[in-house]
């Protein structure tokens with residue numbers, strides 16, 4: 176059972192008031208509403224403004240952590256003051272920098288490219304299916320596929336995973352083929368938390384996500400530091416989340432981030448006075 180993050184309790188506000196503050200935020204379904212086609216997703220201008228204002232504060236680090244390719248995630252976020260983690264942790268880019276890929280991943284290039292060819296053939300025979308080739312992972316989107324065609328699509332994509340010795344994961348209306356290396360949003364979130372100083376005594380961390388792949392992040396973070404704040408964006412999901420808190424939708428996530436921003440700006444003014 177999660178606790179509603181809003182209205183924000185004094186206890187929650189206190190846990191988010193530390194320095195530095197690290198924000199680890201999924202994009203689709205968390206910062207932006209889910210779009211039927213991934214290329215149509217967009218972050219609302221008010222959300223982008225809030226992220227930009229947070230990133231401008233010297234003691235706040237904003238990290239967007241997505242299943243999208245890092246380049247695509249960076250395009251959606253549209254801010255070069257934000258860290259970008261792409262492909263569920265395989266790619267990490269410092270603010271404004273080129274993404275670096277994890278050392279264990281490069282050897283999967285050929286398998287992934289062959290699997291992409293096979294998956295494209297299946298997707299072309301399945302009305303509504305969309306293949307998103309992110310080079311280091313492949314996503315097959317099912318949101319627009321007829322409900323009675325999903326099981327067959329699942330089975331054919333599972334065959335491709337077996338044939339090319341890739342891992343298969345299931346997200347919200349999406350199947351993913353990926354290297355059989357233990358890198359996920361959990362390992363990436365911990366790596367960034369350490370790099371950005373969230374383990375320091377007075378530090379705070381807030382993570383937000385809406386999908387099964389974000390559960391890796393919630394579990395990893397909660398088991399490392401119980402004071403770190405994990406927020407699930409419910410959006411009608413059916414699984415039970417490992418996050419401690421919840422908000423109903425991306426608008427509420429923006430409201431929460433706005434409050435965190437205002438709290439820090441108000442405190443800075445008090446100190447300056």
Ligand SMILES: [Mg+2]
Nearest residue numbers: 201203204386
């Ligand atoms: Mg998401």
